[in-house]
Amino acid sequence: MIATQTSTSAPKLARITKRPDYLAVAATRRKWVTPSFILQAMPGEGDSAPRAGFTVSKKVGKAVIRSKARRRLKEATRAILPQHGLQGWSYVLIGRTAATDYNFEKMQADLKWALAKLASGADLKGGKPRHSKAK
Numbered sequence: 001m002i003a004t005q006t007s008t009s010a011p012k013l014a015r016i017t018k019r020p021d022y023l024a025v026a027a028t029r030r031k032w033v034t035p036s037f038i039l040q041a042m043p044g045e046g047d048s049a050p051r052a053g054f055t056v057s058k059k060v061g062k063a064v065i066r067s068k069a070r071r072r073l074k075e076a077t078r079a080i081l082p083q084h085g086l087q088g089w090s091y092v093l094i095g096r097t098a099a100t101d102y103n104f105e106k107m108q109a110d111l112k113w114a115l116a117k118l119a120s121g122a123d124l125k126g127g128k129p130r131h132s133k134a135k
Contacts, residue, residue: 016053025092032114036102037093039114044088052077056095069099076108084115
């Protein structure tokens, strides 16, 4: 008998797959740091679903450890991003060493918190966008 996916599984995420898209998100310098990941964000326009990309560097560990961290980040994002991510925004999650054994419910709570903070502009000085000096 072949196992099939149940209807209770989370919806598929819109993904960032190209290097220029990852670099564009990083260039905005919008980020929020948690113990298990760093969340980078790029505000977008339109009503498209929020997109997510995932990366874990070799500093975290060997391939098996990095894959475990990436899988855990993907699952947390799959559960949280559709409800708490902003439409049109792009997000990149950078896995940290703690991502492999961090409490999963706490990781999800941290993701909700980080999304809310970035949406409110808390990562910007004074909570407002930085502007060049007026002449």
